[in-house]
Structure formats: C-alpha cells, structure tokens
Amino acid sequence: MKFTAITVGALAGAAAVSAESFCDKYSTALFNSTDGAQQLTLLTLVVNSALIGNYSNATSANAPVKPTGILTANGTFNGVNNINLLKYFDGSLLSTNRNGKAVSLNFLDGGGATPLKQNKAANDTKSNQHMLITHLYSYFGSLLGCSSVGKNGFPAYAGSTSQYDVHRFMNLNSAELGYFIQEVAYSAVSFGVSMEDIAPVGQALGTFFNNKCGAPLAVPSSASPAVQSVCLDPTCPVAGNSTCTASNSGTNGTDPAAAPGSSSSSGSGASGSGTTASSAGKVASGVAGALIAGAALAIATLI
Template identity: 55%
Template sequence: MRFNTALLAVTAAGTAVADRPANESICDYYTTALLKENNATNQYTLLTLLVNTAVIGNYTQPNVGVMVPGILNPNGTYNNTKVNLVPYFDGGLASTNDGGNMGVAKNFLDGGGAAPLMKNMPADDTTSNQYKLLTHLYQFFGSLLGCSEVGMTGFAAYAGDASMYEVHKFMVLDPLQMGYFIEQVALSAASFGVATSDIEAVGQALGSLFNYRCAPKTTVIKAQGPQYQSVCTDESCPLADNATCAAQPSMSQPLVANATLADGEGRMPSGSATMSMSGGSTGTATMSGGASGTASGASSPSSTFNAASHAAPGLTGVFAALVAFLAL
C-alpha cells in the first residue's frame, strides 16, 4: 500500500487514531492505523518512516502539518540554544567507539546520505556504515515500541551492540543534544498523526532510558539482558538514582577530526591539536554502531525497562508545545 494513501486516511480519521487500546503496543496500533494490515513488513515500513523522518526531517507529503527539522539539521535549536549533531555522523569528530580506549572518526553518511532515506530506504547499498546504522535504528526502536513481529521474516531482530553507554561513551553528549535528538523523534511521530499521549510515552521512554548519567543496568532487548544504557554522559547530565559511575567512567570530550566537517562544533580538550581523519571519511556511532560489550567495573542493580515510568528531564516544554499544537 502506498504510504501517502495511508497518511491521507489517517488525516481524515482525525482523533480516531488517539484511541489506542491499553493492551496494544504503539507499533502494532499505528501500523494498522497507517498501513491497514499489521504484519512484519508493514511494521518495518512504519519504523523506516518514523526513523528516516526523525533523521532528515519531513520528506513525505502529505503529513499532518508538524514540521520536523531533523537530527541531521546543522541549524537545530533546543531550549533556544543551537544544537548541531551532524559532526557526530559525518566524521567531523572522533567520537565513535571502535573498540579502543579513545574515539575514532567514522562516516555514517557513506551510503548516499539523505537521498535513499527520502526513498524510504536506509542506504543505497547494504555494506555501508549508514546501512548498518539505520537498519539497527529500525530494529532497536521496533523493540522499544513493542512491534510484535520483530524477529519474523520481514523485520529482523536487533542484533547490534547491547550497551548504549558503550556505543556512545566517546560522544559525551549533554542534555541539550539529547533533548534535541529525542524532540526530533517526538516530532516525527506527531507528523504522522500519533496521539499526544503516545508521543509523551515515547519521549518519556527515551528520556528515562538514555538521559540519566551512570544509570544502573536496564534490559531493553530481552535477548541481550540488562546492560548499561546511559547516553547522556556529560557532567551536566542529571545523575541517576543508584548511580554506578565506577562502571561507567566519564570520558574526555571528543577531539576534532576534521575542522571543516566539525563546523565549529569541535569539543577539543584545551591544548590538543586537531586530528586528521584516517581511512577517508568517517562519522560517529548512534544507537546501533560502535564497539560491543558492557562497561567493566563494579556490579550494580539492574531492572527491566518500563517505557513510560519516568518523565524525561528537560522535555516538559517539548510535550507542552506538541500538546498546544495538536490542540489547534
């Protein structure tokens, strides 16, 4: 089924989309609402549309009128502060965990950049860093949103790195950067007519999972068990309850690998020289790339992740704005 046709149907349905039964996952419900038949292929299509829109901004027409600037917008703002995440993706910063004791530069836009995403594809090949990143994002978010067909033919189960702390630790992201990232996911969902209550649940899920420094191990992907999942690791990030910082040591800010690509976003420690990029273009890890394994250190309590158990710090304004917009 053509997705544009599905969007027209959702737009015409209006508030009917808001009546998701409590016993039906966000993924399953909106797959049916948008694409009519709830199967593995359509669930994967839904996650492709949601993730691609969050990454590059609006590219489907029509939508319900919500503008999505996109994670890869170099002129992003959050809480009236400029945020530019592009250097983490295009090799501007040495921020990817490639298994060593410091970050390296890696290009995650090497599979055609935005062009294939606008065609509802992850990349224009199946071997690039971009392909690995985007397909892992589809799979990870599919599990997070409760897609019942994950692991079936048409929607492979997430098999990327288990610990998001390990993946992202050399990025040293702060609350503004995390807030902007999560805001784009929320806006992407809103642009497809997702109900405000479900947008809040998704935002709270991402915030409670990733936005607290030194958080104890949590199970997100059941097959992978409890893992360290903190992505907000800058010293300005709020400290988690029962913090386990000994097992998740703080890192120095990533070095500039390419001053042109860094575009003024370099977080070089004082006195460090600019690095040259090795092996051609490179970018950074997000929720799926980087080195595998969990942080070493003292053992800690663990839990199973509850998608809507906590409000995400710093996101209250995001959802208030969405509520106001969707009420118009």
C-alpha cells in the same frame, strides 16, 4: 534484574491504557496490518523523518508538529539553539567507539539524505550508514513494541545492547539528547500519532537514556543488562539511585577531538580518556519474540 523490572514497571504503570503496543496500534491505523513488512515501513518513515526532517507525503496534513531533523547543525530544543548533531555522524570527530578506541567514522557514506528520502536506509548494504540506520529501525521497533520485529521481513536488532558503549566517546549533553528525543517524537506525531500517546514515549526515552552513570538495564529485554546512559557531559543528571564510576561515565566530560584532516572546530581536547575496557562489539541480541517482558514491554504497553 530487579532494578530493571521495578523501573520499567513504574514507567508502564504511569500510562498503560491497553495491552496493544504503540507500534501495533499505529501500524494497524496506518496500514491496517501488524505484519513485519508494514511495521518496518512504519519505522522507516519515523526514523528517516526524525533524521532528515519531514519529507514524506505520508505525513498527516494537520500534524501539530513536524521534525526538523537530527542530522542538522542547528537544531533547537527548549530554548537552546544551534544544536549540532551532524558532527557526530559525518566523521568530523573522533567520537565513535570501536573496540574501546575513539575513532572517526562517516555514517553518511551510503548516499546521505537521498536514499532516506526514498524510504531506504542507504544506497547499498555495506556502508556504515546502512548498518546504523537498519539498526535504528529494529531497535526503535523493539522499544515501541512492534510485534513483528524479528519476523516477516523485519530483522531483529543486531547491534550493541549497551547504548552507553555506543555513545561513550560523544560526551553528549542534555540539550543534544533532548533534541534527539524531540525529533523522534515529532516524527511520530507527523504521521498521526497523538501527543497524548507520544508523551510517555518521550518520558521513557529520557528515563532510559538522557542521564549518566545509570545502573545496567536490559534493553531489549532479551539482552543482558548493560549501561544505557547516553548523556555523559558533566551537566547531565545522574540516573536515579546510581553512582558514577570509571565504567559508566564515558570520557568524564572530555569532548571528542576533531578527526585528523577534518575542518571541524567542534572537538576540544583529547579523546579516548574513558577507562572501561568494554567495546562496542556488535551483539546478536535475538530480539524476536522478546516483547513480552522488561523494558521493551514497558515502553510498548504505555505507548
């Protein structure tokens, strides 16, 4: 899609310094290898630390920043305190999209933080936790240009290719998105990634996801174009050159309701007022080898 290519090209042009991807550069630096198993280990360290905060003895002793953890109820971003992302993962809200309906799902049902601290996704392979976290390894692996995603023990991404669909009932705001992206960035830095290398990654993540009503983009680049906007609260910026319609603006400012039986007081109002018929159906995206063009390459080359 033209729009995709132009947007992505502009991002790439901002900082591209070498043909080597972020992931390949740092898997070589840390493990002296771009093998799938090593790249999966790198993504496991980065994603798990972003989720639960710094835990690994592989972190760099003189890292200027370390992550506090996405799975917290009191994160801080840009002067905003008490950012609570945990409530979207622990089943306390009707914030998960399943077949176009807002439902409650516990994503910490595979042992929570304990297996994450052991460099695993979950204690089992059937849990929501395992599904989500393995998808995050592959998705971020693709975004970061890991040349071995889809081979040598690093599975290709098999989740939804519309992050808008996935997140549309969460009504996330810009501080929540900013905190999430900050934690991913701090995690990478804690393993020795330079601030200079991570800055364009953060910017690219912001451009792709931290807005509402975006035009369809192919992410990973092998996927069909789909809306990727994850920030859907009324205060979120509208993506450049785009307009809000019923099919790209989530619940239109309605916060997810508390799940029945949950003690959460964070939900407010009715859920499920989004009007698109699309679902968060899992799409086998076949990302293998797809890092040669489009969004994935953009992020990959500029990092």
